[in-house]
Amino acid sequence: MPRLLLTLATALTLGSPALADERPVSFVHDVMPHLQKAGCAAGNCHAKPEGQNNFKLSVFGYDPANDYHEIIRDDRGRRVFMAAPEESLLLKKATGAVPHEGGAVIAKDSEPYQILVRWLKQGAPAALENETSLVSVAVEPREQSYKKGGKQKLTATATFSDGQTKDVSELTEFLSQDKEIAQVDEHGTVTVGSTSGEGVVLVRYMGHVDVARITVPADKLLPDDLYAKLPVNNEIDRKVYDRHQKLGLLPSSTCTDEEFMRRASLDAIGILPTAERAKTFLADTRPDKRTLFINELLEHPNYADHWAVKWGDLIRPNPSRVGVKPVYLLDQWLREAFRQNMPYDQMVKELLTAEGSSHEYGPVAVFRDKRDPIDTSAFVSQIFLGVRLDCAKCHHHPSEKWTQEDYYQLAAFFGQMSRKGQAISAPISGEPEYWWYGGKGSVLHPITEAVMMPKPPDGPEMPYVEGQDPRTRLTDWMAGSDNPFFAKAIVNRLWSEFLGRGIVEPVDDFRVSNPATNEALLDWLAADFIASGYDLKHLIRTILNSRTYQLSSEPNEHNLADTKNFSRAQKRRLSAEVLLDALDDLTGVRDTFSGLPPNSRAVMTWNHKLESNFLDAFGRPNASQECPCERERKSSVIQALHLMNSNDLQAKLSAKEGKITTLVNSDLPEPQIVKEIYLAAYNRLPVAEELQTALKFFTTPGATRQTAVEDLAWALINSAEFVFNH
Numbered sequence: 062m063p064r065l066l067l068t069l070a071t072a073l074t075l076g077s078p079a080l081a082d083e084r085p086v087s088f089v090h091d092v093m094p095h096l097q098k099a100g101c102a103a104g105n106c107h108a109k110p111e112g113q114n115n116f117k118l119s120v121f122g123y124d125p126a127n128d129y130h131e132i133i134r135d136d137r138g139r140r141v142f143m144a145a146p147e148e149s150l151l152l153k154k155a156t157g158a159v160p161h162e163g164g165a166v167i168a169k170d171s172e173p174y175q176i177l178v179r180w181l182k183q184g185a186p187a188a189l190e191n192e193t194s195l196v197s198v199a200v201e202p203r204e205q206s207y208k209k210g211g212k213q214k215l216t217a218t219a220t221f222s223d224g225q226t227k228d229v230s231e232l233t234e235f236l237s238q239d240k241e242i243a244q245v246d247e248h249g250t251v252t253v254g255s256t257s258g259e260g261v262v263l264v265r266y267m268g269h270v271d272v273a274r275i276t277v278p279a280d281k282l283l284p285d286d287l288y289a290k291l292p293v294n295n296e297i298d299r300k301v302y303d304r305h306q307k308l309g310l311l312p313s314s315t316c317t318d319e320e321f322m323r324r325a326s327l328d329a330i331g332i333l334p335t336a337e338r339a340k341t342f343l344a345d346t347r348p349d350k351r352t353l354f355i356n357e358l359l360e361h362p363n364y365a366d367h368w369a370v371k372w373g374d375l376i377r378p379n380p381s382r383v384g385v386k387p388v389y390l391l392d393q394w395l396r397e398a399f400r401q402n403m404p405y406d407q408m409v410k411e412l413l414t415a416e417g418s419s420h421e422y423g424p425v426a427v428f429r430d431k432r433d434p435i436d437t438s439a440f441v442s443q444i445f446l447g448v449r450l451d452c453a454k455c456h457h458h459p460s461e462k463w464t465q466e467d468y469y470q471l472a473a474f475f476g477q478m479s480r481k482g483q484a485i486s487a488p489i490s491g492e493p494e495y496w497w498y499g500g501k502g503s504v505l506h507p508i509t510e511a512v513m514m515p516k517p518p519d520g521p522e523m524p525y526v527e528g529q530d531p532r533t534r535l536t537d538w539m540a541g542s543d544n545p546f547f548a549k550a551i552v553n554r555l556w557s558e559f560l561g562r563g564i565v566e567p568v569d570d571f572r573v574s575n576p577a578t579n580e581a582l583l584d585w586l587a588a589d590f591i592a593s594g595y596d597l598k599h600l601i602r603t604i605l606n607s608r609t610y611q612l613s614s615e616p617n618e619h620n621l622a623d624t625k626n627f628s629r630a631q632k633r634r635l636s637a638e639v640l641l642d643a644l645d646d647l648t649g650v651r652d653t654f655s656g657l658p659p660n661s662r663a664v665m666t667w668n669h670k671l672e673s674n675f676l677d678a679f680g681r682p683n684a685s686q687e688c689p690c691e692r693e694r695k696s697s698v699i700q701a702l703h704l705m706n707s708n709d710l711q712a713k714l715s716a717k718e719g720k721i722t723t724l725v726n727s728d729l730p731e732p733q734i735v736k737e738i739y740l741a742a743y744n745r746l747p748v749a750e751e752l753q754t755a756l757k758f759f760t761t762p763g764a765t766r767q768t769a770v771e772d773l774a775w776a777l778i779n780s781a782e783f784v785f786n787h
């Protein structure tokens with residue numbers, strides 16, 4: 062019988078009693094989950110961007126309509142045979158009966174096989190009548206402490222739009238993100254390892270995710286009274302200690318005054334304290350001298366320049382694309398915003414609602430650079446909300462709930478911008494470009510071509526209102542106290558600047574599958590920041606005053622392996638600009654930068670095209686890369702060789718007008734010269750052994766007072782203690 066007649070005959074039998082007794086099979090809720098579990102819709106198989114052997118499925122089933130078309134109708138329906146479902150190419154390849162590059166992924170006697178056969182026998186419907194939609198998936202237990210070597214079966218439960226729930230554990234993908242803490246098999250059984258700490262198991266079902274947090278305390282928890290005796294400077298410490306107690310961690314001791322002074326100054330304002338300031342601080346006997354020193358730092362003129370450089374890394378456009386003048390104006394705007402301590406919500410609002418000429422108002426450069434609303438969406442979500450939506454531009458996010466709708470709905474806030482003038486700038490300045498809210502335009506979904514209504518991630522839909530700039534509604538939503546991302550994103554970013562890693566790490570990757578190491582701490586910091594009126598100096602002051610920030614970098618037996626829970630300070634290499642300024646402050650000889658006034662500090666540079674081999678060697682980002690420009694924090698051989706062999710450094714050490722030569726020509730005795738250099742470089746005095754070693758520079762055969770002091774300064778500059786902040 063011809064295939065068409067067989068298919069027709071099969072269709073006519075769908076109402077027979079035998080088939081009517083079978084539960085209707087849902088393509089979305091039954092077929093696709095089994096194909097997902099078999100790996101057919103994985104990124105290395107048929108969900109690759111180009112598909113596999115002309116058969117393409119969507120990642121994690123984010124586009125069921127297209128998946129249905131691919132299976133049933135693509136290539137003239139050759140993948141299914143309704144008259145004899147078992148003869149369908151879809152099943153023969155999946156079972157390995159026909160050569161299949163992925164091998165046999167479904168057994169013939171398995172439940173998935175029977176479900177696929179039933180679905181085809183039922184006519185392969187695309188959707189059932191009154192079919193519900195999947196709302197979420199949840200895992201149990203979601204958070205639990207385990208003994209080493211313990212086991213636990215995780216259960217995944219799906220919730221649907223009609224309120225019904227279903228155990229989907231056998232169709233769920235379980236992935237351990239911390240395999241040294243715990244392993245998990247395909248059925249959701251967790252096996253805990255032999256390492257103390259915290260781990261996360263990602264639970265993924267049909268594009269929805271949840272996480273199970275695995276806590277493995279130390280073999281021997283410390284007594285409660287030990288934590289009760291720990292010094293508490295503010296609420297940060299209480300939140301951190303609570304976490305330490307749960308994990309069996311004991312924080313390191315408080316750092317010395319010398320360590321605190323150097324650390325706080327370099328972190329907060331990018332300045333290496335002078336020897337004179339170090340002497341004054343160390344001699345101060347007031348009990349609140351650290352708090353007073355923090356207040357002093359936050360009023361320092363270098364504060365604005367230091368933080369403008371950091372924000373420049375996040376939003377600075379490519380000068381070759383937007384022109385030098387717009388980049389310069391944006392840089393100056395940033396510096397002025399930090400000088401005024403502009404509230405953070407106002408700062409972001411001015412950036413994201415900018416209008417006017419690119420040659421007159423700095424924030425306009427952001428739109429001149431991110432010209433397409435599609436590009437603006439990813440930029441805004443990552444920088445200001447801490448959410449990476451990039452993956453959702455093309456498909457469902459692989460480890461989060463974000464869909465293409467989320468991506469293009471955020472882009473829609475910028476879809477009614479108008480512009481005129483020269484689009485791409487000449488290398489120097491070119492002609493200005495004007496940007497403003499025009500009230501017309503739209504953003505379309507790339508697949509359905511539906512007009513997208515403005516809607517922020519996890520926020521309400523905000524339809525266009527005539528005469529009202531949707532960007533203003535977005536920034537108002539951001540600043541709301543119930544916003545799930547805005548305040549948390551910035552406090553997490555600043556926490557990382559001072560503590561070496563974020564509470565959420567990476568700092569701009571907030572998602573369910575990447576939970577905060579200390580949710581209570583993050584919530585408190587965000588709430589306190591909002592209550593302060595989004596005052597950045599208040600946030601910095603709060604962090605610096607905490608004992609958590611002031612901990613020593615020296616570990617103890619209870620926190621040696623901890624790198625996530627802030628039980629000790631993390632040593633961090635100084636940024637390029639801060640290190641160069643510290644070196645210049647120590648030697649008393651400044652670098653020169655084209656286009657900047659004489660004696661300008663490195664933090665005054667605003668363009669990577671301002672030539673500096675030193676800044677490039679130590680990780681100054683190239684603004685031709687897409688923002689945010691990530692800085693490499695690790696040291697390199699190039700950096701070590703640069704400090705060891707730099708002719709520029711030697712010239713500064715031997716300069717007649719420099720501080721080294723001034724010390725040489727002073728009437729100070731040699732031991733005092735050594736102490737002065739130690740105070741200037743490390744903000745501490747040398748210990749006895751260091752002093753004796755340093756004095757040997759003066760007695761080396763052929764040495765002069767000049768060469769001895771130069772060699773000593775060179776040795777200190779090339780040490781980890783100078784290059785790192787600890």
